[in-house]
Amino acid sequence: MVKPIKITETILRDAHQSLIATRMTTEQMLPIINKMDQVGYHSVECWGGATFDASLRFLKEDPWDRLRKFRDGFKNTKLQMLFRGQNILGYRPYADDVVEYFVQKSIANGIDIIRIFDCMNDLRNLQTAVNAANKEKGHAQVAMSYTLGDAYTLDYWKDLAKGIEDMGANSICIKDMAGLLLPYKAEELVKELKATVDIPIQLHTHYTSGVASMTYMKAVEAGVDVIDTAMSPFSMGTSQPATEVMVETFKNTPYDTGLDQKLLAEIADYFRPIRDEALDSGLLNPKNLGVNIKTLLYQVPGGMLSNLTSQLESQHASDKYYEVLEEVPKVRKDLGECPLVTPSSQIVGTQAVFNVVTGERYKMVTKETKEILEGKYGATAKPFNPEVQKKCIGDKQPITCRYADMIEDELPEFEKEVAAYKEQDEDVLSYALFPQVATEYFKYRDAQEKKVDVTEGNEEAYPV
Structure with missing residues (x-):
């Protein structure tokens, strides 16, 4: 049965991660949230990936505070994050107790959908996070990291998808991080996966190699349920296809998204000056906006x-x-x-x-x-x-074996180490993932709070 295609908007996470090294601030995002909430997106991807590290390291922001502000603003829209399986949002495997606690706190602070992937597609590294998301009544989406090579046959992807469904995931994402999935290959893959599993299939790709919009079109015709897009000012190049373009493409067809182009235009108008500023400052390299066919040659x-x-x-x-x-x-x-x-x-x-x-x-x-x-x-x-x-x-x-089986519980030790700086439960998780970066942030936060304390009731005492 042909159904309208659903859209996940990436501008608050992957789009600016891909184009401006995740440097968009919470302050830049918050004024447009009310309008974005009226669109009717399937979800807005706004957290996880590199946003956590970048918030602490470069923006001197608390990522948990950002998430809570998003949750307050998005009254009608599901919030989505990207999660690196046993690596969480860091770069090494963590003990199960840290993974479980991170999932619990992510959902408690406002995340609805957790997209979980593993860089090896090893399902053993995904199971703990899936179980934790299910326990917290979140939506566990498992992503297959799409790539090319002798091992990656249609049977490989079908077996992986079946394994994902069997492990208790609520949906599957084909995560094409390098833009390697070609249009007719996407059609073939989606058809085979739809015949293999009963849970929804989402497709995520990047425009890097220049084929992404065509890939989406063939995937939608083949029955994919959701596609990831980015508002036009932060689309194309190493980001995703433009939201407005895909909405217009499927207008007046059985796949019509039903999204309002006037509302989308207002949202694009808001982000355009932020993009222009990034270009002027050199934060956005024009090279990242072009097509790089070497992606297909070297993957x-x-x-x-x-x-x-x-x-x-x-x-x-x-x-x-x-x-x-x-x-x-x-x-x-x-x-x-x-x-x-x-x-x-x-x-x-x-x-x-x-x-x-x-x-x-x-x-x-x-x-x-x-x-x-x-x-x-x-x-x-x-x-x-x-x-x-x-x-x-x-x-x-x-x-x-699964390497995490060899790692003892780590939370008690992290709790001890962060005790001097801890202001909220979530601080232990920020510290667990990025000990040095988080400690620097905690010191900065402490200094900022002391400034506020000094100025309270006497604005001239300490000019900030």
Whole structure:
């Protein structure tokens, strides 16, 4: 049965993460929330991913406070976040007690839908978060990190989808972080998944390779339930297709979203000056707005390309850019042909830089590369290159169980360490994920509060 297509709006999370390094402030977002709440989106993705780290590190904001303000403003719209499975919003696997507590607090502070993914597509790294979301009566959406390679056949995706449904997820997302999913492949994949599982299917892609709008069209025709889009000022390039364009595309068809273009235009008018300011300041690199066909050649996500560029600049080796691009797929193959998504994309990219800059492959090996080869990040779709594994970890016996099973409860220790700064329960979670960054933020917060205390009742005592 043909149904109207639903829209998840990404401008408050992935769109500005992809284009301006997650630098949009809560203050910039809040004035438009009332209008966004009237649109009738399936959901608004507004939290998780890199927003947590960026809020604390660069914006000196409490991410939990941002979420509560969103919840107050969005009276009619479901709020959605991105969650890295056992890695939560950090870059290493955490103990189950931390994962469970983070899910509990995310839902208590206002999140409705948690999109959970694992950089290896290892379902063992997703189960704790799914169970926790179900326990808290949240919507657990599990994302399949889409990638290409010999291992990633239609049967692979169908088996993965069945496993996701069986583990208790409420919906599935095809997470195409690099814009690799081509239109007719999307049609084929969605049809096969719809025939395999009964839960809804959502599609998330990026415009990096230039095909995303066409991919959405074929996926919608094939029966996908929801697509992720971004308001036009922060769409295209390394972000998502434009919300208004997709709404207009399906207007007066059986897939009509029913969304009001006049209201969307008012929202776009609000964000346009923020985009222009980012362009003028250099925060938004015009290169990120174009099409990069190398994405399809090297399967490197947009954010990873900019990381590689800056790493090479810091090593005074910018001339090695194309060598590194060619090395990335080789390293990926050595590491079990893993999908390239946080944190595996950073790990593979950094190792490729080292391999090229040192002039010898795996002469210099990062701690994280060793940990992948030790099995700490989970099972890969294909076996590791045995020679590379031997060179990097020697005779160390790789882990075959779920690594989190080997991690003792961590919350009690984090509670002790953060006690001096703690003002709310959630502070222990901010500290657990980013100890140094959170501590710096807590000190800043404390200083700001002292300023306020001094000025209270005597505005001239301490000019702020």
